[in-house]
Amino acid sequence: MQVTRNTKISRILRENKLAVETISSINPHFKKLNNPVLRRVMAPRVTVKDAAKIGKVSINEFLQKLENIGFDVIFEEQTLETSSKTTKTEIEPSQIVVLDVRPTIESGADPFKEIMAGVKEMKESETLKVINVFEPIPLITILKEKGYKSWTNEVSANEYHTFFEKETPISHQEIVADMPISEGSFEEKLVSFGGNIREIDVRLLEMPEPMVNILKEIETLADDYVLLVNHKKVPQFLLPELKSRGYIWIHKEIEPGLTQLLVFKK
Numbered sequence: 001m002q003v004t005r006n007t008k009i010s011r012i013l014r015e016n017k018l019a020v021e022t023i024s025s026i027n028p029h030f031k032k033l034n035n036p037v038l039r040r041v042m043a044p045r046v047t048v049k050d051a052a053k054i055g056k057v058s059i060n061e062f063l064q065k066l067e068n069i070g071f072d073v074i075f076e077e078q079t080l081e082t083s084s085k086t087t088k089t090e091i092e093p094s095q096i097v098v099l100d101v102r103p104t105i106e107s108g109a110d111p112f113k114e115i116m117a118g119v120k121e122m123k124e125s126e127t128l129k130v131i132n133v134f135e136p137i138p139l140i141t142i143l144k145e146k147g148y149k150s151w152t153n154e155v156s157a158n159e160y161h162t163f164f165e166k167e168t169p170i171s172h173q174e175i176v177a178d179m180p181i182s183e184g185s186f187e188e189k190l191v192s193f194g195g196n197i198r199e200i201d202v203r204l205l206e207m208p209e210p211m212v213n214i215l216k217e218i219e220t221l222a223d224d225y226v227l228l229v230n231h232k233k234v235p236q237f238l239l240p241e242l243k244s245r246g247y248i249w250i251h252k253e254i255e256p257g258l259t260q261l262l263v264f265k266k
Helices: 009-015 019-024 028-034 036-045 048-055 059-068 102-106 112-121 137-145 172-177 186-192 209-219 239-244
Strands: 096-100 127-132 148-156 159-166 197-201 226-231 247-255 258-265
Touching: 009 019, 009 036, 009 048, 009 209, 019 028, 019 059, 028 048, 036 137, 036 209, 048 059, 048 137, 096 112, 102 127, 112 127, 112 137, 137 148, 137 159, 137 209, 186 226, 186 247, 186 258, 197 209, 209 226, 209 239, 239 247
Parallel strands: 096 127, 197 226
Antiparallel strands: 127 159, 148 159, 226 258, 247 258
């Protein structure tokens, strides 16, 4: 298996059982991967690049560890990366909602639903402050796709404060206008793949699990296959992510509460 900066940790763990211990040795935070529950819910959200940032090592250091246990890795060109951290202090204390997820993580549970519930209850004028033992890169990515800007303050080696504020949302029409839509009808495109179809239904999942599951599916989707997704609506926050990964999509509204999407490589 070939590994790059964009390879998901979940794929690496599936490929080689030794990878759990190898990654855990890089930084104490990764010992959470020994917990099957956290491994299942966190690994699909994290890339090698994300994990290297969380572990405070270079991408190449992370890749070297994987090469040592038999992976075919593509190292990064040695470039100086600038920090993306910013600090913002002028926030009215009464507008800050504090969520400390350290006890949840220490108990071996996944704080993701707890955080998303907090986001859902927030007022537009409020700022969410998540206290964690590391910078929550996957959460930052997911909430960015949902229209939140963020910044992180490193208080100590084991305490990070990450703030999230709602930005002006991009309209569905603006996203669609910038997407590489497939030519031809929905039916024509579906037929063109013959039997090379993988189908999933995400209608009963809570946000943002539909997007998480769709991205997990395309991670292992062969280039000559199409992913047929049964969804409640066109998932607007998913579309830019599909574009960035080189996928085209086409959709069809079947009935109220059921929209089908075809997702495939360009």
